[in-house]
Amino acid sequence: MTLNLSLADQIALELRADIIGGRLLPGMPLIEVDLVKAYNASRNTIREALHRLGQEGLTRYVRNKGVMVRRLEREEVRDLFVVRRTLELQAIAQSGPLADAQSDRMQSAIEATTLAREREDWRAVATHSLVFHQQIVGLMGSPLFDEFFAQVIAQLRLVFCAAPDEQRFQSPWLERDHEIYTLLVNNHTLAASEAMSLYLDDSERLSLALFDHS
Template sequence: MTLSVSLADQIALELRADIMAGRLLPGMALVEVDLVKAYNASRNTIREALHRLGQEGLTRYVRNKGVMVRRLERSEVRDLFVVRRTLELQAIAQSGALTDAQVEGMHNAIEATALARDREDWRAVATHSLVFHQLIVGLMRSPLFDEFFAQVIAQLRLVFCAAIDEQRFQSPWLERDREIYALLVRADKPAAGKAMSVYLNDSERLTLALFT
């Protein structure tokens, strides 16, 4: 049975994808009249889509300004990393041998990250790296966790936009993603879990440093 997706759901998903891709940045206004024209939708549909993004922690209403893409606080970032540790480490711990589809998906995400790095497109580097980590959570085969984690990494994407030197901030992670991927392919879950734990500790430290 296929569940139908409302127009408001679809618009919310597309706006979230724009956040993930770095096209919508913290502080940007989401103007109703512009979105009505862009999506050929009613005001009520646009308001419903924006409300859903607000529930996902991606937008907020500012009096006299309307709906804007959120800027996250330091305490919220700490919480996001609590979630990341819980889901990503658990996904690795309970994973079995990777299927061909899982190997291909992770490989493609890493190669996309490498291509973006070669182009020095650091926003795309961040996006594709987060996709790789979403695929790790996908090892649990839980659509509910997949949807929840998609919201988590979209919030993280907004935080990464605060990096003044994106190249310096994003450069360290590709090779570490490759290492984790190789360990998962070899089904070395203890080593993959340890590598991921260190990765998340370092990522949290550097991300929190953006607030100083």
């Protein structure tokens, strides 16, 4: 699917990528004048891009402070995991044997996660793990779901940033991602679905626990 993106759309996508990459953190201000210079764009274009991010649940206007990267609430996190279960489990349930390209994309995400863990770059570990789960949803072959899930993982990234100990929070997931990948490669769909269901239960529990310390 080819899209002719406006400049505002492109800027919104880049800012979303900065959120997914852990470069924009909850509570950070998005200052219009700085963005105008950074993107060589008009104020109206920047406002339009920020409005798009607001519609995606990634930014919030704060009176007397301007637009800031959002902090999510507990119930919003619960809702994100409702979405994750719906999309990721359905993607696995309807997947057949992985095509080479699908397998390669998943393997690349896991390899990137592994390298980030070796560097002890825990922020990158979280990012690449989310990319792996984006590839899971990609098994449905739906550009609309792909776009929607990109917004979901950007919101999840804002949740994970709240972990007081990123290493402890991110350490368990690489092996579990690899387990799910191996099951999918071997076409063990039911076992992969069960592993993913347990994964999401544990991830939700730990994500909600972050609010107990905030």
